[in-house]
Structures are given as structure tokens and as C-alpha cells.
Amino acid sequence: MNRKLLMMLTAVVLMIVLAGCGANDKNGNNSSEAGTGDENVTLRVLSTNPLVSEESMQLFMDQNPNIKVTYEYVPSSDYSAKFAALAASNAIPDVIWTQAGYYTDQIKQNLLLDLSEELxxxxxxxxxxxxETFVPALLENSRGTVKKALGERDSYDYGVPFTMTTIAVLYDKSVYEQLGLEEPxxxxxxxxxxxxxxAAGYTPLSMHNNWIDWYPRLFWDQYCxxxxxxxxxxxxxxxxxxxxECVQQGLTSFKELWDKGYLPExxxxxxxxxxxxxFVQGKLAQFLIAPDKLEYIMNNAPDNMSLATYALPGIAGIPSRSLGGSSNVFAVSASSEHPEEAVQLLKFLTSKTHFTGIEALKYSNSGLVxxxxxxxxxxxxxxFTNAxxxxxxxxxxxxxxITTEINTAFKTxxxxxxxxxxxxxxxxxEQLQAMYEQAK
Structure with missing residues (x-):
């Protein structure tokens, strides 16, 4: 009888030990990482940032073999409609890219997972x-966006910044040399x-539909x-x-660039x-650009181009600040059935492993220390560094x-x-003010 009892107790202890070896803490970390159990987990990812690519997902899956990732890329211009459709059908992917007004709207609607403990x-x-792996100013910028839009909260961490977005002017040094120009x-x-x-036949400055608001926003930072x-x-x-007055001044200065013919028709x-x-065809002389959009140009620029970058000077003569900071944010859906594995993917995206393992990321500003x-x-x-x-x-x-509706109406x-x-x-x-009053 004593022998049978001893065998039963031994079996119970063994089961407890084995269960403990495979347990995760509240952050999904220990010797048995998220998604390394017997069953495979599938995560769905939605991104508009081309730096987070199929190659990134493959590297993550290679290192986390029990987590499968289904990746979908959409152009940033299509993101609002795509996300709205997913939200309406209760099909928000486990991990999503988000930004500014989208981000704060999604937090307000309780669509994103609070990551404060995980961080x-x-x-x-x-x-x-x-x-502590992020440049402090980057995380502060991300949290400040939430606080500004939504006020005091218990947490401001519903996503993590991916790359420290800065913008600078890209140009061909050989064109400057031919015209006797210097970095301004x-x-x-x-x-x-x-x-x-x-006068030399170039379009002086870039502008395109999704970044059409960059110039007035830079000018407002100076004037206001x-x-x-x-x-x-x-x-x-x-x-x-x-x-x-200062807001109107920023708009007027932007239109001056347009009226002078400095922006592309x-x-x-x-x-x-x-x-x-x-730009690579030599028609556009200067490109106001973020580093994560450089890869195409670097891969396609002709051999006679000698590329360099400079920080855009301040229009009002005060020290210039860059747009960006935490412009690209990745978050976990609050409805994800696999939050631990999704957090593991966020950790990977913002890791040295990712930024040193993917060639396309070498032009980005990681935002990591x-x-x-x-x-x-x-x-x-x-x-970009100077910016x-x-x-x-x-x-x-x-x-x-501040909201998706205002952002979309302003830009489009x-x-x-x-x-x-x-x-x-x-x-x-007046039209912006009416929309803003309605949103408050």
C-alpha cells in the first residue's frame, strides 16, 4: 500500500515539474518561449511598412518554428479602408501596423492590447x-501622442515604435557641384x-499624395x-x-512652394x-524622404549619382525639428487569440536580431540603443541623424x-x-475647425 502511494505521489510531482518547465510568465518569457509547445500557432499580420516584409516573417518563423505567420501588405493609402473593413467583420489581425490618428482611434475603441507589463x-x-532598448525620446514621443489625444490614462503603451522616423532631403551631389550649390x-x-x-530644368522638390501634409506640418512646428x-x-x-495667424502662415508658405513651381505638377x-x-531618372533634384523609403533609390540610382542627405532648415529661423519619431507603430489586437505569441513577434520586430538580419533594414534608423x-x-x-x-x-x-477622418480629409x-x-x-x-470641433 505504501509503495503504491509513493508511486502515485512521484507521478504527481513529475507532472507538476513538467508543467512548470513549459510555463510562460506574464511576459511570455522563459526557457520555453511563446509558441514552442506541441501545437502550432498561426498569427496574422497587416502592415503598410515595406521594411516589415515576407523576409522578416521568414526569419522570425525560422527562429520560432512553432509560430506560423500569415503576412499581408497594403499600401498606406489603402490602410484606412482595409482596417475599417477588418474591424467591421471582427477580423482584425493579431499584429497590425498603425500610425498617429489611426493609433489613437484604435486605442479609444479598445481595439489594441495594453503592452505596459510586457515592456x-x-x-x-x-x-x-x-x-530600455529604445532610444528614450522615441518611446516618449509614442506615449506623448497618446496622452495628447486621449488625456490622462493608466497606460500609454498600446503599441511599440518601429524605427525612429526622421525626414531629410536627399540630393545628388554631382548636380549641386555642376550648379555651384552647397547644402543650405x-x-x-x-x-x-x-x-x-x-532654372536648370529640374523639379526642385518632391511631393506625393500620401506625404502631401509634410510641408505644412513642418512649417507649423516653426510658426506655432x-x-x-x-x-x-x-x-x-x-x-x-x-x-x-501661425496656422494660416504655414498654409501660405506651403502654397508658395507650389506657386513658384518648386513642387512637381x-x-x-x-x-x-x-x-x-x-529621382533616379534625374528629373527630381531633391527628395524629402524618410530613411525607410531609400532602398528603391539606392538599388536603382545610376552609377553617376553621388547621393547625400541634409536636414531641412527651419523656415522661421529657429532650430528645426523633424517629423516622425514614432510615426510607425506596431500593435497587438485586443481580440488576438494568441497574445503571447503576438507580443513575441513585436519583440522580434524591434530587436537587434531583426535589424541586423534583414539587408533592407540597413538604411533605416532603428531607434534602438x-x-x-x-x-x-x-x-x-x-x-537624418542631424534632423x-x-x-x-x-x-x-x-x-x-488627431482622428482618421480629419487626417484623410486634410490630405486627400x-x-x-x-x-x-x-x-x-x-x-x-474653417472646414478643418468644424471637423475638429465635432471630433472633440
Missing amino acids: NGQNYEGDAVWS TSWEQFMSNNEALK RADLESNPNAFDEGAMTFSS NGITADLETMQQM NLEVEPELAQFLAG AAGGFSPDILVPTN DLLPRYLMGRIDANELG
Whole structure:
């Protein structure tokens, strides 16, 4: 009897030990990582960022063999409609790309998983706290966007920034040399260069439909910065509106670029690929661009091009700040049936393993601490580095990005009509203000 009892107790203990060996902590971390059980897990991923590619997914699956990833890429111009359709049918993928107004809308609708506990856990490699692997300003920028749009909350971590987005001007040094131009250090010199490039037969500056709002947003950061820093709630309180002088000044300066012929005639309707082709064909002289969109140009530029980058000077003469920061965010759906595995994928996307394992990522600014970059590449990317050094303009400094509806209307309707002269700056401001008041 005692022998049978001993055998039973031994079996129970053995079962407990085996179960403990395969358990995950609340962050999905221990010797048995997420998705390494007997059953395979399938994650669905939706992205508009081409740097997160099929190649990325394959590397992740190679390292996590019990997790299968079904990946779907959509152009950023189609994201809003695609996500809305998925949400309406309760079919939001486990891991999604998101940005600015989309992101805060999704948090408000309780569609995203709170990641605050996971960020305090281990990173993908297991050698650091996950939150401490990001450049501090990048994570602060991501959290600040949520706080600005949604107010005080228990958590501001519903997604993680993927790359530290900065924007700079890409140009061909051989064209500058032929025309006797130098990298501009002031707005006046920048405009003088544009005039010389136009006179030489080039389209001086890039613009395309999805980034059509970049110039006014950069100008608002210059013209409106002091007022909004002294009163960050100026728009909420009505002390500032879209009809305020500094906002109107930014719109007027943008139209000046258009009226002078410095922007491409097809810029209102053209997409990113069209601008990239114009540049490598030598028709477009300067490209306001983010580093994660450089790969096509680097792979297709002719041998006689000598490429370099510089930070865009401030139009109002104060230190310039870059757009970007945490512009690209990846999040986990709150309805995911596999949240631990989905978090594991987020950790991978924002890991040194990913950024050193995928060739296309070498042009990106990872936003990770202590990631080494080749000296020659660092010199080429200096414009992006210098742009980031000045800090980042908040995504919703002037709140055209505060909701998906306002963002879409501004970029696809109001700005195109304004540039074409169908509405003036006052009318544009009034229509934006009406939408903003309704959204508050």
C-alpha cells in the first residue's frame, strides 16, 4: 500500500515539474518561449511598412518554428479602408501596423492590447528590459501622442515604435557641384537653391499624395511652436484655431512652394513610387524622404549619382525639428487569440536580431540603443541623424492627425483643393475647425 502511494505521489510531482518547465510568465518569457509547445500557432499580420516584409516573417518563423505567420501588405493609402473593413467583420489581425490618428482611434475603441507589463519584461534576445532598448525620446514621443489625444490614462503603451522616423532631403551631389550649390543652412539659401534647380530644368522638390501634409506640418512646428509650448492645450481651449495667424502662415508658405513651381505638377496625385522613379531618372533634384523609403533609390540610382542627405532648415529661423519619431507603430489586437505569441513577434520586430538580419533594414534608423552602423553608411545618413538631433515635432502639434477622418480629409481633399486654388487658406481653416470641433 505504501509503495503504491509513493508511486502515485512521484507521478504527481513529475507532472507538476513538467508543467512548470513549459510555463510562460506574464511576459511570455522563459526557457520555453511563446509558441514552442506541441501545437502550432498561426498569427496574422497587416502592415503598410515595406521594411516589415515576407523576409522578416521568414526569419522570425525560422527562429520560432512553432509560430506560423500569415503576412499581408497594403499600401498606406489603402490602410484606412482595409482596417475599417477588418474591424467591421471582427477580423482584425493579431499584429497590425498603425500610425498617429489611426493609433489613437484604435486605442479609444479598445481595439489594441495594453503592452505596459510586457515592456517592463525582457526583450527578444533576453538580455535587457524591452522598454530600455529604445532610444528614450522615441518611446516618449509614442506615449506623448497618446496622452495628447486621449488625456490622462493608466497606460500609454498600446503599441511599440518601429524605427525612429526622421525626414531629410536627399540630393545628388554631382548636380549641386555642376550648379555651384552647397547644402543650405538657412531657409533663404534653401529657396535660392530651389530657384537655381528650377532654372536648370529640374523639379526642385518632391511631393506625393500620401506625404502631401509634410510641408505644412513642418512649417507649423516653426510658426506655432512658441505659442503651443506656452499653452499645449491651446486648441482644446479654443485659444488657437485653424484660422489662427501661425496656422494660416504655414498654409501660405506651403502654397508658395507650389506657386513658384518648386513642387512637381503631378505631386497631388502621384504616389511614392512615381517620385522615386523621377529621382533616379534625374528629373527630381531633391527628395524629402524618410530613411525607410531609400532602398528603391539606392538599388536603382545610376552609377553617376553621388547621393547625400541634409536636414531641412527651419523656415522661421529657429532650430528645426523633424517629423516622425514614432510615426510607425506596431500593435497587438485586443481580440488576438494568441497574445503571447503576438507580443513575441513585436519583440522580434524591434530587436537587434531583426535589424541586423534583414539587408533592407540597413538604411533605416532603428531607434534602438547600441546598434552599430557602418561608418560610410552613417555618413550618408547624416542628414537624418542631424534632423533627429533637433528633436521631433509632436504628430498632433496642430491636430490634423488627431482622428482618421480629419487626417484623410486634410490630405486627400482640403490640401489638394487649396493648392489648386479652389479654396483659400481661410476656407481650409474653417472646414478643418468644424471637423475638429465635432471630433472633440
